[in-house]
Amino acid sequence: MQFNVTPYAKRNAIAFCGIGLLSLVLLMFIHLVLEQVPTGITVIFGATAFIFMLLGVGKLIEPPVSLVITPDQIRYLHRRGSWEISWDNIIRYDVPRLSRILDLEDAPFLGFRLYNVDEVLNSISPRLASALLFEQRQLLTMALRHERPDQNDYSQYFDIPNQYVSPSGTVYKGLIASFGLRMEQMRDLLGYDLYVSATALDREVYEFKAHLQKLQASRNEATDATPD
Incomplete structure (x- = not known):
């Protein structure tokens, strides 16, 4: 019998990307309605969008399964490779x-x-x-x-x-x-x-x-x- 572990952190990937995209949309909206936008607002919204998009994409590219557990072994999966140990x-x-x-x-x-x-x-x-x-x-x-x-x-x-x-x-x-x-x-x-x-x-x-x-x-x- 095999048990696959889906990492909890991966579930937040879409939410992180959504927050990043929303911050970017808000920044664009502010630039449309205001003739002059304070530099601080641009920096804050821009940095927020970048950080959340980066975190979201980082979670999305991780394998959907982090651990595969069978009666014989435990296998750890990572985007850079894997390791395995026997029980x-x-x-x-x-x-x-x-x-x-x-x-x-x-x-x-x-x-x-x-x-x-x-x-x-x-x-x-x-x-x-x-x-x-x-x-x-x-x-x-x-x-x-x-x-x-x-x-x-x-x-x-x-x-x-x-x-x-x-x-x-x-x-x-x-x-x-x-x-x-x-x-x-x-x-x-x-x-x-x-x-x-x-x-x-x-x-x-x-x-x-x-x-x-x-x-x-x-x-x-x-x-x-x-x-x-």
């Missing part, structure tokens, strides 16, 4: 939590801790590795600020490695090496190797985790019921 490779998954003085703060991601990172590194494309390194840079910054507050030099977390050697001894180079090192760093900081943004999910992240647990339980029951 048997997952140690655990949860919402990463950041230390905040006497409290904990949830990060807007679902994290996966894996037995074997090579499965991801062998399936991810350099284009997707590059995109995720950029998109998750803020998560790394948050993790360093909360988990390593006394560390003065963070340069090691942003350096580009010549190569990355996985725990299995496999050597990776280029963008895959950078992504492999980032996975290792994030496991050390937050306890998980792989992260899916909450914007790629179809429901609140804790609800999605609960739903994923039900899918996993159904998968395990089906596997146990299968005769050898």
Whole structure:
């Protein structure tokens, strides 16, 4: 049985484009009815139209499905490529939590801790590795600020490695090496190797985790019921 996840963020694409288009129409109307339009109004409406249209188009070009979940694996889909992990490779998954003085703060991601990172590194494309390194840079910054507050030099977390050697001894180079090192760093900081943004999910992240647990339980029951 296959379960497809349509990202909640994609549902706002038409609304964002509509707001951008409406701002542009209003700006044109103002220029038609007024002989002289203050520069500030033009800048405000023009910037609003540009930002919302950009956000809307960005959401529209994302794949209609962000995750494909089957009894065998979980596959993540992005406009730059995909990665996949088998259920048997997952140690655990949860919402990463950041230390905040006497409290904990949830990060807007679902994290996966894996037995074997090579499965991801062998399936991810350099284009997707590059995109995720950029998109998750803020998560790394948050993790360093909360988990390593006394560390003065963070340069090691942003350096580009010549190569990355996985725990299995496999050597990776280029963008895959950078992504492999980032996975290792994030496991050390937050306890998980792989992260899916909450914007790629179809429901609140804790609800999605609960739903994923039900899918996993159904998968395990089906596997146990299968005769050898």
